[in-house]
Amino acid sequence: MKATLTQENFAKALNYVSKAISSNPSIPILANVLIETTDSQLKLSSTDLEIGVSTLIGADVKSKGKITANARMLADFVTSLSSGKLDIEMKEKVLLVKNASNSAEFNVIDAEEFPPLPLIDGSPSFTVNAIAFIKSINQVVFSSASDDSRPVLTGVLFEADQNNLSMVGVDGFRLSKKRLSIKRKGTKSLKQIVPARALNELARIAGDICEDKDKIEAYLLSGKNQFLFKAKDVELSTRLIEGEFPDYQQILPKDVSFSFGVDKEALAQTVKIVSIFARSAVGNKAVFELNPSKNALSLSAQVADVGENESTVEVHDVKGEILKTSFNTRFLADMINSLDGEEIIFESNGVTAPGVFKDKDDKNFLHIIMPMRLD
Numbered sequence: 136m137k138a139t140l141t142q143e144n145f146a147k148a149l150n151y152v153s154k155a156i157s158s159n160p161s162i163p164i165l166a167n168v169l170i171e172t173t174d175s176q177l178k179l180s181s182t183d184l185e186i187g188v189s190t191l192i193g194a195d196v197k198s199k200g201k202i203t204a205n206a207r208m209l210a211d212f213v214t215s216l217s218s219g220k221l222d223i224e225m226k227e228k229v230l231l232v233k234n235a236s237n238s239a240e241f242n243v244i245d246a247e248e249f250p251p252l253p254l255i256d257g258s259p260s261f262t263v264n265a266i267a268f269i270k271s272i273n274q275v276v277f278s279s280a281s282d283d284s285r286p287v288l289t290g291v292l293f294e295a296d297q298n299n300l301s302m303v304g305v306d307g308f309r310l311s312k313k314r315l316s317i318k319r320k321g322t323k324s325l326k327q328i329v330p331a332r333a334l335n336e337l338a339r340i341a342g343d344i345c346e347d348k349d350k351i352e353a354y355l356l357s358g359k360n361q362f363l364f365k366a367k368d369v370e371l372s373t374r375l376i377e378g379e380f381p382d383y384q385q386i387l388p389k390d391v392s393f394s395f396g397v398d399k400e401a402l403a404q405t406v407k408i409v410s411i412f413a414r415s416a417v418g419n420k421a422v423f424e425l426n427p428s429k430n431a432l433s434l435s436a437q438v439a440d441v442g443e444n445e446s447t448v449e450v451h452d453v454k455g456e457i458l459k460t461s462f463n464t465r466f467l468a469d470m471i472n473s474l475d476g477e478e479i480i481f482e483s484n485g486v487t488a489p490g491v492f493k494d495k496d497d498k499n500f501l502h503i504i505m506p507m508r509l510d
Contacts, residue, residue, distance in 0.1 A: 136172055136200025136225040142216050142234065144192045145177075147343075149210035151369055152181040154336040155188040156206045167203035168210075169249045170223075170230070172196045180252055181206055186333050187252040187372040188340070203249050204230045204241040212239050253361055253372045259352040260325060261295055261317040265345035265366060271302055271313045272338040274473045274500055278304035278311040279331035287378040290328035297322055303383055304331065307505075309466050310386055311473065314499040325355065328380055329362055333373035341366040386503060388491055393425060393455035394482045396495065397432060397448060402479060403471045405434055405448040406464055412436035412444050413464040420507050421467075423490075425450070425458040436464070460486045461507045470502045 152168050160166045160183065169180040175196060180189040202225055209232070213221070216234055224231045229240040272291075280288035285307075292303040300317045303310065341351060344367050354363040356372075363372040406421075413421040413436035421436045430453060435445035460483070471479070476496030483490050486509075492502045 136170070136202060137197040137223070138172055138177060138194040139197070139220055139222050140177060140192060140194040142213060142218050142221050145221055146210070146214045146216075148177070148179050148190045148192045149206065149213055151190050151340050152179045152188045153206055153210050154340065155181040155183050155186045155371075157183040164203060164244050164248045164250070166205055166207070167244055167249070168206035169201065169203050169246055171201040171246070172199045180249070182250055182252060184250060185330070185374050186336065188336070188369065189252055190369045192368070200225055201246040202230055202243045203246055204243050209241055252370075253356050253359055253363055255354055255363060255365065255370070256356060257354070258320055259365075260355040261300060261319045261353050262350050263300065263315065263317045263353070265341050265349040265351045266347055267315050268351050269338045269342050269345070270475075271315050272334045274313050275302045275304040275311040276331045276334050276338070277469050277473065278306055278309050278502070280306035286376055287328055287380050289332075290330050290376040290380075291334055292380045292383075293325060293327050293329055295319065295325035303380075305381060305383055305386075308463070309470075309505065310383055310503040312383070312501050327355065327362065328376040328378065330373055330376055333362075333371065337364050337366070337371050340369055340371065344369060386489060387501075388482065388484050388489060390484050391454070391482045391491075392484045393458045394480065395425065395432065395450040395453045397450045397479050397481065399471060399474060399477055399479050401448045402432075403468070405432075405446045406467045406471065408446045409434040409436050409444060410464045410468065412438050412442065415441060418507055419463045419465045420461050421464045422459065422461050422509065423506075424460075425453070425455070427453045427456060434464075458483065458486065459509065460490070461509055462490060462504050463507060466504045470504065473502065474500075 171178040176191045177194045178191050221234050230243050232239050288306050294301040301314045303312045352365040360375050409421045413419045415438045421434045424433045431447050432450045433447045437443035470492050474494045476494040478495040480493040480495050489503045494500050
């Protein structure tokens, strides 16, 4: 194998595939990137057996071949080089990478030991605008659980009909739901749980390479219980999570006894200030009190032996009487950061009922936060 390519393209490609490299691989080959040549391209692939990433980059291929080398060492070396042309060549039992003033040799493992990644088979299950999909992922994925005590909660539920995809993330304390338009062939419904980690990596990669009119294709590899997402020249595959996703419809409130509108930036500033004390309280708890007579919402936090604070923000279009409950301020901040609009709509059915937060400018998104005990 022998080829010439640019440092910039090689560094970017190595950065993408490094997303699927485990920090503690179970077997040595999983620490490596697979490098393959075609007539005019280099294909790089990596996997941790849960997520796989592959990408193509242009190259002047002088001789074909395939081999694997340590992904992180190779990426660190190539990224450190100045821009310009690079030569890569397989010499005896090492991979030689060099430019005009630097060279390195990497020990290799035979490509035949590398686990095969799934390939695209048939038509996509759905096609979606890349920018809209990235935005939707970021609005939902943070609500998924980060621990593995309930594996289904570490994923995002995908529910698709003919023209729409609903994405739901829930961790038992909060829920995010986003609905967006997609293109599909056929009318068979789709319901799968996609790992949040894979979606995070997809959003990062696609956010770097996709523009306004680009599309992402999603392929359900049903025989392998995997999803494969294709964004331009990058493919990311992931194992699906098996199990029963919680019936989130039961969490969605059917009645509204209290509601108001509030400026997003004003609420963000209030939450930021109250968090100074709330972050030292159990559960980052802050009291959340609506005073309709003053068109005001006050947030307050108290910490034993330290002190307390209270901040007030103006609200409008108030419905209901006085409401006093409490929420985790970190959850409130995450919710605010996920919204694009300038105004937030709050709805609730009482002190112990979930708090529903909506973006006034986006009727396809809602976020729910469970209240905390006041005492």
